[in-house]
Amino acid sequence: MKIGIIQTRGIGDIIIAAPIAMYYIAKGHDVYWPVDERFIKPFSLAFPSINFIGIPISIPLHSADYFYLEPKRILEKIGCDKTFCLYSFLSANFDFGQTALEKRLFESLPFDCYKYAIANVPFSEKWNLKINRDIQRENALYEKLNISPSEDYVVIHQESAGFKAPISQLLKNYPKVITIEPITDNFFDWIDVLENCKAAFLIDSLYANLVEQLNLPITKTLYLRSPHPFTPIFKNDWRYI
Numbered sequence: 001m002k003i004g005i006i007q008t009r010g011i012g013d014i015i016i017a018a019p020i021a022m023y024y025i026a027k028g029h030d031v032y033w034p035v036d037e038r039f040i041k042p043f044s045l046a047f048p049s050i051n052f053i054g055i056p057i058s059i060p061l062h063s064a065d066y067f068y069l070e071p072k073r074i075l076e077k078i079g080c081d082k083t084f085c086l087y088s089f090l091s092a093n094f095d096f097g098q099t100a101l102e103k104r105l106f107e108s109l110p111f112d113c114y115k116y117a118i119a120n121v122p123f124s125e126k127w128n129l130k131i132n133r134d135i136q137r138e139n140a141l142y143e144k145l146n147i148s149p150s151e152d153y154v155v156i157h158q159e160s161a162g163f164k165a166p167i168s169q170l171l172k173n174y175p176k177v178i179t180i181e182p183i184t185d186n187f188f189d190w191i192d193v194l195e196n197c198k199a200a201f202l203i204d205s206l207y208a209n210l211v212e213q214l215n216l217p218i219t220k221t222l223y224l225r226s227p228h229p230f231t232p233i234f235k236n237d238w239r240y241i
Contacts, residue, residue: 004032004083012208032078033053088229089230160205
């Protein structure tokens with residue numbers, strides 16, 4: 001069976017939903033997933049068994065074509081037997097033909113739980129994230145940051161989509177602080193840095209999702225920036241600020 005997934009972006013949402021695709025692939029299905037073409041390379045390397053298809057950046061970013069209509073056209077052309085639209089909330093101006101059940105689900109569930117509910121996948125699968133890691137790239141970033149093997153350091157991620165949390169102000173007593181910044185073209189390159197840190201202080205974005213879904217056994221602090229329906233569920237012993 002051909003399974004289609006509609007979730008053009010953001011990066012964190014795609015990471016949250018990746019185990020949905022892997023769940024169906026493990027059952028012998030082919031999964032096709034249109035995403036923003038700027039994300040194709042890192043996601044295709046991380047999840048080679050998922051068929052990612054690029055949505056051109058020439059399509060207006062905040063349009064129904066970008067989020068839904070073009071992905072729907074692509075998946076219909078491929079001949080998907082079943083398609084799951086994973087958005088729980090978009091502009092009221094977009095008519096995606098949501099059913100009464102879908103509306104009840106997104107009115108009642110956190111957005112990450114909704115994705116799994118609408119796709120008929122156990123929510124526990126969210127923490128079964130498996131990534132095809134590029135250890136060479138991860139090590140190169142580790143060296144670029146000038147981290148010695150025995151050195152204690154903490155990692156912060158405090159900026160995303162125009163939002164900046166005052167996390168760095170809380171870490172004046174730490175001798176070495178690594179700030180996650182766009183110094184690599186693949187966000188998965190940061191896994192090794194996160195995996196070996198003494199502690200991580202993160203906003204609820206893609207890096208927090210990676211740490212959570214990979215079940216990294218590090219000290220974790222989450223800076224809350226979104227109301228309840230739009231904050232993912234974190235179960236792995238986080239502190240909150």
